[in-house]
Amino acid sequence: MRLDKLLEQEKLGSRRKVKALIRSKQVRVDGRIILDESLNVDATLQEIFVGTKKIQHKTHVYYMLNKPQGVVTAVKDAHYQTVIDLLDESDQRIGLYPIGRLDRDTEGLLLITDNGQLGYQLLLPHKKVSKRYEVIVNAELTTADCAAFAQGIVFSDGTKCKKAELTILSSNKDKSHVYLDITEGKFHQVKKMFLSVDKKVIYLKRLSMGPIKLDTSLALGEYRSLNQEELQSLLPYFTAHKKREERVT
Secondary structure, three states: OEHHHHHHHOOOOOHHHHHHHHHOOOEEEOOEEEOOOOOEOOOOOOOEEEOOEEOOOOOOOEEEEEEOOOOEOOOOOOOOOEOHHHOOHHHOOOOOEEOOOOOOOOEEEEEEEOOHHHHHHHHOHHHOOOEEEEEEEOOOOOHHHHHHHHHOOEOOOOOEOOOOEEEEEEEOOOOEEEEEEEOOOOOOHHHHHHHOOOOOEEEEEEEEEOOEEOOOOOOOOOEEEOOHHHHHHOHHHOOOOOOOEEEOO
16 A cells, blocks of 8 residues: 555545655654655554554455466456455455466466555566466476576567576476476466477466465465465565665664
């Protein structure tokens, strides 16, 4: 949530008064004086003070879902069950959305939140947020394929992917089981990457996204709130604006 909007919700005054508080260096976030009213903040995991008053407003929610096959990564869909439909009614709220997407036949880690700025930051290409996938393909993968992924796969239309790491867990002429680490999120990217080396993906599961790893205790279709340690690991994606802040001395 924007800092100025949060302070308005805390009834600290009108938009004009809130901006005046910020400009007068009375607002601190995690020990820094903040001069940028548009800064994305969350009082759930950051210390926010206006003068000596600590803000204790629960701003956003964050869920980890183990997405099953057959469910679409969308807020609404006319034909299929969505990932939002998997949440209990008591956990649903306006503004919830999935960060990024997984194909309907793909399983695994999906983050759901109502913090739009966080999702935006996690998906920015220059952030190079790493994602790990467990992949099974229908043919043998070799060290030559690993080298091709490391160099950067090129699609038939000329699109070049960034360097990726392919770790072979097992491989024979009928099937290969691997981990794939990438830092992009192009449309159907994983499947297209393997097709480029003449392999077809027959199973795909996301295991991690940035610092967040799938909780293996979650059954398919189950979800839980991110714990404090996981939320803390996401802090770098909250504080994207650094130019208009000062260290408190």
